Amino acid sequence: MTRQPGLESPVPKLDMDPSTKSMAPLAKAAEAPLAEPRIWNTKNLGLRLATDFVSGAGAASMVAPLITVIDKAIMQNASGQASLKNSLKDSFKTFLLRPHNLIFSKPFALICMLYGGTYVTANTLDTLTSTAKNKPASHVTSGTAKFAASSTANVGLCLIKDSTFAKMFGSGGPPRPVPLPSYALFAFRDCLTIFASFNIPPLLGPVLSRNMNKELEKRLSGQTVAQFVAPAGIQILSTPMHLLGLDLYNRGGKVAWADRWQIVKKNWAVSAVARICRIVPAFGVGGVVNRKFRKHVMEKLE
Numbered sequence: 001m002t003r004q005p006g007l008e009s010p011v012p013k014l015d016m017d018p019s020t021k022s023m024a025p026l027a028k029a030a031e032a033p034l035a036e037p038r039i040w041n042t043k044n045l046g047l048r049l050a051t052d053f054v055s056g057a058g059a060a061s062m063v064a065p066l067i068t069v070i071d072k073a074i075m076q077n078a079s080g081q082a083s084l085k086n087s088l089k090d091s092f093k094t095f096l097l098r099p100h101n102l103i104f105s106k107p108f109a110l111i112c113m114l115y116g117g118t119y120v121t122a123n124t125l126d127t128l129t130s131t132a133k134n135k136p137a138s139h140v141t142s143g144t145a146k147f148a149a150s151s152t153a154n155v156g157l158c159l160i161k162d163s164t165f166a167k168m169f170g171s172g173g174p175p176r177p178v179p180l181p182s183y184a185l186f187a188f189r190d191c192l193t194i195f196a197s198f199n200i201p202p203l204l205g206p207v208l209s210r211n212m213n214k215e216l217e218k219r220l221s222g223q224t225v226a227q228f229v230a231p232a233g234i235q236i237l238s239t240p241m242h243l244l245g246l247d248l249y250n251r252g253g254k255v256a257w258a259d260r261w262q263i264v265k266k267n268w269a270v271s272a273v274a275r276i277c278r279i280v281p282a283f284g285v286g287g288v289v290n291r292k293f294r295k296h297v298m299e300k301l302e
Contacts, residue, residue: 025164041134044301048137056119057112059290063281064111065102067096070278072107074271075169078246084270107168110161114154114261114284119290121153122146122198139300140291142202151194155187162186162245171250178249185245189238195232197283201226224288231283232276239272240264 022133073087082090095102102108125146132137163183167175201223208222243264 024043027079032253039132041137044137045127045131047301048298049124050300051294052123052127053120055290055294055297056121056123056246057116058288058293059113059119060114060116062289063115064108065099065113065288066281067278068102068107068111069095071111071165072169074242074247074274074278075165078197078243078267079169079171079250079269081169081171084274089174094296110164114157114161115286118150118154118194119156119286120234122150123290123294136298137302138295140202140295142199147195147199149200154227155190156195159183159186163210166246176249179253182245182248189241189245192234192238193231193279193283197231197287200230201287202208204230227287227291228280228284231279231287235275235279236272239275240270242275243267243271 023240045157069088069091072091073084074088076082077084081087091102102233126140129135129138129141129145130137133139163178166182204226205221205223208225209217212220212225213224244260247260248265251260
């Protein structure tokens with residue numbers, strides 16, 4: 001019998017088994033492509049970390065004698081123990097005639113600890129970043145993480161160094177605790193220096209390179225120029241913080257701020273020049289030696 005159009009009975013819809021419905025998402029998930037596994041660059045990781053330490057410690061030991069002499073002179077000049085000129089003269093004389101007296105001294109060890117710890121921290125962060133992000137071993141970072149890590153190491157170690165130097169080369173009398181405001185000023189001073197030493201050069205270097213004469217760039221890269229100019233220039237701003245922190249220790253808290261400003265203003269120029277002379281080897285020469293030696297070895301380990 002022929003069915004007339006429009007009179008067909010609808011096809012009944014069969015309910016799916018609940019277990020079948022629950023399996024549908026799993027089937028779709030199985031068909032989806034698997035996420036790529038995270039790849040870590042662990043090649044020669046032990047040697048890379050050893051290179052970070054050797055680069056940092058070697059660079060710090062190279063520049064520590066000059067920095068020790070200048071830091072001592074700045075402290076003695078601020079406290080009145082000796083003028084900057086006389087202190088530098090006596091220290092350089094000692095270094096030339098009896099170098100072991102300086103190299104095996106407590107101030108020299110503190111300077112090595114300070115800059116060695118700072119360089120090694122920055123180097124190690126670069127290595128950990130290149131490992132986690134699967135970058136080449138010679139990869140160098142310049143972001144917030146590096147600033148935070150380097151600042152934490154530098155500020156913590158520098159507070160130890162400065163408090164010890166202040167007690168050794170202070171205004172005389174029995175050593176006394178360094179006041180909290182001095183610590184705060186020293187910490188802010190060091191944050192500025194670290195930012196100018198580790199974060200600005202990787203950003204400023206390419207800009208300088210693009211604007212440099214090609215012949216000059218063959219002899220001196222923009223990165224190297226930035227490594228010297230940035231940390232040196234920031235000392236003009238950070239020196240008053242350093243001098244005020246020392247004055248708070250040397251003369252205590254019962255001094256008018258106008259009197260403190262007169263002392264800071266009097267010593268600002270000569271101390272800024274002295275701090276530039278110490279920061280150029282610390283983060284200029286030391287920074288370049290650390291960076292170039294690390295890069296040379298890391299490229300061989302890639």
